[in-house]
Each structure stands twice: as structure tokens, then as C-alpha cells.
Amino acid sequence: MMISNGIEDEEKWLAEGIAGIQHNAFYLHRALDSNNLREALKYSALLLSELRTSRLSPHKYYELYMRAFDELRRLEMFFKDENRHGCSVVDLYELVQHAGNILPRLYLLCTVGSVYIKSKEAPAKDVLKDLVEMCRGVQHPIRGLFLRSYLAQISRDELPDIASEYEGEGDTFMDAVEFVLQNFAEMNKLWVRMQHQGPLREREKLDKERNELRDLVGKNLHVLSQIEGVDLEIYRDTVLPRVLEQVVNCKDELAQYYLMDCIIQVFPDEYHLQTLETLLGACPQLQSAVDIKTVLSRLMERLSNYAASSPEVLPEFLQVEAFTKLSNAIGKVIEAQVDMPIVGAITLYVSLLTFTLHVHPDRLDYVDQVLGACVKKLSGKAKLEDSRVTKQVVALLSAPLDKYNDIVTALTLSNYPRVMDHLDAATNKVMAMVIIQSIMKNNTCVSTSDKVEVLFELIKGLIKDIEGTSTDELDEEDFKEEQNSVARLMHMLYNDDPEEMLKIINTVWKHIMAGGPKRLPFTVPPLVFSALKLVRRLQVQDGDVAGEEVPATPKKIFQLLNQIIEALSVVPSPELALRLYLQCAEAANDCDLEPVAYEFFTQAFVLYEEEVADSKAQVTAIHLIIGTLQRMNVFGIENRDTLTHKATGYSAKLLKKPDQCRAVYACSHLFWVDDQDGTKDGERVLLCLKRSLRIANAAQQMVNVTRGSSGPVTLFVEILNKYLYFFEKGSPQITGAAIQGLIDLIKTEMQSDSTTSNPASDAFFASTLRYIRFQKQKGGAMGEKYDPIKL
């Protein structure tokens, strides 16, 4: 046999073959035109002899075959018309078998056979059986495949199917099934044999060539699926077992993969459903190199779609226990194919999971079962490094989230976290983010501490450093994003029952306390606020539950808060801790818990003293303290005095004069709470204001000394505004005269040469004056009060 030396040679041979066909076709047409049977047979045989070549690749051979095929169509027309050749079809059937060469002989026999069946002079089944048997004579893979494909082609319309004209009188569709099955089996054998045809080094080329031919084989399955008579019973009892027998026994990976896929694609879904066991039973028997995961994935995909197509089919799935069967099959396949890479196994589980989510959305136990199987597969293996595997695992874990839109569901899956454990740190984080995003997107509320426990177990990659992973390579922005997500998550943890809510908070705290200095600043505030929210809720309910033994009392919560914030303060993140202390103090105030509030304030002051060193931070902090303290009404006089005293003291000790000034006049509010029963200590207000005036003055002078010109009058204007405030509030110590004096002072300052004018402070002053003027004009009590002030 010649081995082709190149494409050029092949082209040449093809051209020769085509020329040979054309040449003989010319004489064939002439013979047909003159109704000369003898000549027609002679030239058709010569024409078909061109198909005896061994030199062409399947692709080229196909070209040649198609040309011969066209000519055979003409010949068939001629055979059909007995008037033209005067030879009965029975005689014709014998006559063509006189041809000495087998390939032309069988092509002619098939052609006449088709006419024979159409003539109904013999039962279709006998003719078909004869044809399919006789074709055994061609054992050359390519020539045999094409010959049998020709047989399949011409017999397609003549199969004795139900309701076809060839049915009846002993011809049943079963004969058609038998015929197609046999032809299929033979074609498959030839196809598989191709791989042994050439030298090993041409293996790749052979595989390619074989792939080109696969549809010839698959076509038979398609024909089978088209036979009306093949109902479920026939399919289950005859067709499928026979086809699978071929598939399994051929022991060829290419064929097995293609044919399994073919079976899944051509036969109806309900058949697959009812024959799952058989179909799946074949899977573990396939060669280990077969890409069985794709096959099964496609099957499950089809079944999923089928389930989705109409709700009426769902009972069928239950009835046949589709899930259990699929699950078992996958288990067996994985067991059987020891070489299967882990990614393959996981892909299979992903498919199974998708399937069960579609078909049995209510069966969480199935989902858990799949995950459990996955865990089993993964157990004993090191953390997954292969990115393809982790990708599949992420897909696996994301599927239930997408389906249920509800993390809560996933939280009940005991195997879910165990699967996550097998992910490497980075992927684990990715997965945790997916979970959090899912919660956010769906606004899911996680409402029990158990679930919270599970949830935080799942996302622990974000919550704390996992051992053995270096944190150096972390991207700062990613980290922030992650921690912000965790923070947002905390607001989704909610239960109406305070007791449970407290448990939730406890649980969360338990988890996040391990987060380390980098995480706590992100995670503590939301938790604190969450706790405070609970406090406020309790406070509202207070009346209802009073007297009962309640586990969740504000007191307890505040104790917890204290711990939490303390953790933050040692991080250290003093400013944040300070704010939170103040928040807590305020809440405690609202709960009428004086000692608690006092404690929080103490903590805040301690922090201020010991940790807040930056002067800018101090300014902010002191203002916060003052603001909070002002609103406190829970303190007794003594406590309050202590705290206000401290606050004013610190205010006066700020570094920069303007800061001092502002802090001090802010302190004035500590002595005048504009409530019904608030402190109204006009004396001390005035003291504060005067003191701030002094400081402002000192500041002015300092500027004068250092720069040679006075600073702006802004501070004075601000103090003036304070005066106006307290004046209006009716503090007896703040008099119109004092205001008058201050206005004059400012005016003088502004006119002084040494003062640099500042448009902002000028405008501020102007609008302050405008306000006074407005009040005067408005008249009434306030107008009268303002009256004495001269502008």
C-alpha cells in the first residue's frame, strides 16, 4: 500500500479518481439514455471501481464518494423503471451480484436493493438483512464505512417503520431497528479499527481522519431515534443495551466519547430519564481516557433543561430517583477512573449540583450530599493549587448561592464549609466575597447565631489571618474592599428577638476578635453600632419587659461593648475607640445607666490622655467629647462636674491658641443645656466665653508678635455668635452691653492698621450684624431685647 507523500499527491489521485468517474459516467449516461442495461451495468461497475482506491484521506474520499453517489441516483431511477430495461427486479438483484469486484458489486446491490424494497416484491426485512450481511465483505475501514453509510442512506426511506408503507406482513419496525443496529455495530467496528491501520507516528493524523468520519457512524443512531416504533420500551429493552454494548466493547476512547454524546443528544430526554440506570451503568466501563465528565455533564444539562421545560415532568424525575442514580454513577466513574484528574471529578460534581438545583430545588439534602461527596474526594489532598480545580470548586460553591439567592440555605449545608476548607487562601477569600456579595445582593437577613457561626466559619478567610499564608503580598485596596464587605455584612445579621440578637453579636465578636490590628478598625464599628441598635430597641421595649429576668439587658450589652472597644483601643486605634466609647456613652445615657455612661466617658478620657497625641486629633476628639457630654443628662451633678471640668481643662490645654479658644467656647454649652430641666448655669457660661475671649486676644497678640500684623477677627466673630446664642436663650449673665462691647471691639480691630483683612471673617461679621439688625427690626420680645444694642 502506498503511503501518501503529501497533499499534492493526494490532490493528484483525487483528480485521477474524479476523471475516472467522469469518464465512465459519460458512457453510463449514454447507456441509460438508450436503455441499455448491459452497458449501464458495465460502466457503473467501472465507475464504482474508482472507489477502490486506498490512497485518499477520508476527506478526499468523501469527495469521490459523493460524485459516485450522484451517478448511483441516476442508475437507481433507471432500475426503478422496468419498462426501460425489461428485467425484473429479482433478476436485477441477482444480476448485479455477478460483478467480480466486491466494492462495485455491493454498491450496485444496495442500489438495486433499495428498488427491490420499493417494489415490495420481497419483504423489506429480508432485503435489508441480506444487504447488511453482504456488506461484511468490505473490511477496509474507510471503504466499508462509506459503503455502509451508502446503505444507511438509501434504506432510510424504506425502513419498515410503524405507519410506513413497508410495514406489515411480517415486516415490523423491529426489523428496521435490527437492521440499523447491525449496520451501526459493523460501522463502529470498522471505525474503531481505523486506529490500527497506520504506523504509530501517524497516530495524530489518524485520529483526525477518524474524527472526520464519526458522523457516518453517528448517523445510524440518528436514524434509530427517528424510527417511530422505537418507543420507550423498545429503546430501553433493545436499542440502548445493544448500542451500549457496542460502545463499551469497542474499547476505543474516541468512539466511546463520541457515541455516548451522540446517544445523549439524539434520543429524547424522557427516554434518558427512564433508562438512566442503563446509560449510567455504562459510564464506569468506558476507557479511562474518555472525557466522561463532559458526557455526563451534557446529560445532566439536558435533563436539567428537560425538568425546566415543564413542571409536569418533575414527578418522573422523582419516580426514577434520577438524582440518586446520577450521584451513584458519578461516584462509580470517579472510582473506576483512577487517573481522572481532580478537576474532572469536581466538574462532574458541579454538573450534578446544577442538575439537582434545577430539578430538586427543594432537596437541600441532595446538595449537601454532592458537597459531601466532593469533600470525600478532596480529603487527604493538600490544599488545591491548580487554578482550574479551584475555579471549579468556586463554581461548585457558587451554584447554590445563585440558585437560592439566599445564603441562609447554604448555611444549613453541613458540607459547605468543609469544601471551602480545601481551597487555598486566595480562593477562599474570593469565595467568601462571593458569599458576602450574594447576601448583599439579595438583602438576605441572617437571623440566628448558629447560622452566623457557620457563615463566619465560611468567610473566615476574610476574618482572620490563616496560618501559613503570608500577608505581605496583600493588596491594600483589595484588603480594604474585603474588610468593608465584612463590615457591610454585619448589618445583615439581624433578629427581632433581642436575646438571639445578642447571641449573634456575641458570635460575631468571637470571630472578629481574632482579626488582628488590621481588621479590627473595619470590623469593630459595625458591630458596635449593631449592638447599640439592639440597646436602643431594648430601651424602647423597656416598659414591656421590666421586671422579668431578661438575658439581654442593656447592661450586659454595654459590658460586651466595653470589651469590644477595648480591643480596638489596644490595636491601637485610639481615635476610633474614643468615638465608639462616646457613642456607647450616649446610648447608656439614653438607657439611664449613669455608671455605665460614666465608665465610657472615663475610658474616652483615658484614651484622650494616653493615646491621642496628635494635636489635630486632639482637637477633633475634644469637640466630640464636648458634644457628647453636652447631651448627657444622666449624670448627677458630681459626675457631671468632674467630666465637664475635665473637658474644659483639656480644652484649655490644646496646643494652638485658636483651637483652645474654640474648644473653650464650645465648653460653654456644657453649662447650658437648652432643655426643660437642663443645666442652665449662666455664670459658668460667661466664664467660658470670657476665657475664650482672652485666649482669642492672646492669639491675636501672638500673631502680631510673630508676623507683625494681627490675625483675622474670625475668632472674635465666632465668640460674638456664642454671645448672641446665649443672649437669645435668655442667660441673664449675657447682657446687651457685653455684646455691644464685643461688637465695638471687633470693629476697632478691623479698622486697626495692623489687622490684615480677611474677606471670610469680614463677611461673617457683616452677616452677624445683619442678623442683629434683622432681629431688631422684627420687633417683638426678641426685638426689644436687641434694641439696646447699637450698631
Place this chain on the structure above:
Amino acid sequence: MDWAGLLGWVSIGLGDLDLIKFLFFQFGAVDFRSDPNSLSPVSVFPIRGLDWIRLCIAMNYIIGAFKPACHISFTFFDGKSRKQVPSKKENGQTLMVPLFQSQENIVGKISIEPVSGKKVEHNGIKVELLGQIEMYFDKGNFYDFTSLVRELDVPGELYERKTYPFEFSTVEMPYETYNGVNVRLRYVLKVTINRGYAGSIVEDQDFVVRNYTPPPSINNSIKMEVGIEDCLHIEFEYNKSKYHLKDVIIGKIYFLLVRIKLKNMDLEIRRRESTGSGANTHVETETLAKFELMDGAPVRGESIPIRLFLSPYELTPTYQNINNKFSVKYYLNLVLVDEEDRRYFKQQEITMFRLAETS
């Protein structure tokens, strides 16, 4: 030499289905391109055919020199209804001649008509029925195994057309007409007008004899396992050991072991004609049919069907020791060819017989 060209003229004027079949086989189907080692097609038909043609030309020459004095024609009693079969003459032409079988009555008339009123003197007229065997190494020397004579007329003169009835009753004709490579067996009716010194006028009428045999009561199949150790084991089966001439050989070849790369497999029908006896025995083997059974390389467990129609081939029954002069035997030869064109074959004798045609 173009084999098809040699046979081309045979078909002229014949529309018979059988002949079509024959020709189709010969012309259309067998393609020898693939197998240069096979028998040359020319050898299927003996070169001696050409010698016959030469001989006939010589005879024509002689007859042309002495114009026949009278015209002799044969009419058979049942000539209209009797079957005619083609028979190849010495000059290569095919004539339709009547067909008889043993123990039939050969009855008819012979009419003799002198040419244009010339009278023909003769010393008596006779008709002979001869059964002759002619060996080609001994050409022209006929061995008559049957010879019957009927006197038609006493010496006298013929003036006008005269018709003589003749009859040979229940003639024993045990042997069939046969045209072989080295031997010919023929039957002839020979009219002789004895004219003494002027030379006798002789006219021949050939006829063909075919004898029919009933189907054999025992007809076993041929079944055999053959092979080359650790290389090729096959089991083949032909459904019968005795076939009639229009029979079909049905069978199969089962591959038990295949370790060589086969290319194809043919079934050949071979005729073995042995002539003479003792030291002078001469054996000639012809391949009458070469029928491709399989294309490509089978694997273990494959079973290849055989269905070979015998009607397209010019076969005769098996002849055992015809008058101690010759024998004709038939063989089926199964030939497997591997990719290096090595041939493996197994030859099996089959018995051919002629079954009475039912028509």
C-alpha cells in the same frame, strides 16, 4: 492483447439474458489492475482457437474451387420446438444448433437439391451419426466412439430435389458435447453422397448433446479449518460439494486468527482438464472465474459471506474419464492476498452436474 476485444464479436445478435450475464461478468466487473500477479486473462481462452480459424479458411478455399454440385439441408422432425443452443464452430463462428440428450430419437429429413438442374450421379447416399473425440495433439484424427449409419438411397442419379427421411432411435449418447483446451467431443450427422472418382459430397450437421442428472441424494457441505501456524487460521464453508451449473455457492469464511495484513480475498473457479493417459497425460488448468469476496483486512472473529452465482460462467459438468480419453474436474480455490502480495490459497474439488432445466 485486449481480452474484451477478443470476445467482442461473440455477442453479436444475441439478446439472451444469460448471455448478458456472462458478458457483464467478463467485461464490466473484473478489474485486474489491482492484482498484476493474477493469471493473465488471455490464458483463460486457449490460443488454439486461432488454429481453428486458419483451418477453416483452408477448407473454404477447397470448397470454393469445386463448386458443390448439390445443396444438402437437414430438417429435424421436431425442429421447431426443439431447443437450440449456441455452438462454436471450428471457424470461430457461433451457430445455433439443436440440442439432444442421450436415448432420444433423432428423426428428420434430409433434402438434396442438385444445383440448377444438373444431375448428380452417385454410388449411394448414407447418413451417419458420429460421436467423436478429437485430441489437439492429434489434430484431424477423430476417434469415433459412436457410429451409426443409415443408407438413404441406392446408387443412381438425382435430377431434382429429393427428400429422405431418417431416424436414429434411442441413440446412446453417454457423453456431452465438450469444447476444451486440448480436447473436443462432438456429435455430428454426416451425409455422404458417394460419387466414386468424382469425390464424395459430404455435409455435416452438428448437434449438441447434454445429459441431465438428478440432484444428488447426498450433498454434503465442504467445511474446513486451514491456516498457517500462529499466523492465519480460517474456517471456510461451502454449502454443498456438488453444484449444478446454474447453482449459487453460498458459504462463509470465518477468521479465527489473523496476524498478517490481508489485502483482499478471492474465490476462483478452476477447471482442470486432463487428457491422454499414462505417460502422455496432459493437464491444463484454467481459471474460469475470479470473484472478489473481501476487500481490506479483517480482524479475528469476522465472518465474510460468500454468494457466488455460477450462471455467468461457462461451466460444464464434471467429466470422469470420458472414454478413457479425458477428464474434466472443477475446483474452488480460495485465495487470500496480503499486503506484500503473497498469496495463500486452499483448493477444493467440487462436482458439477447438469440439472434438467425446468422450463
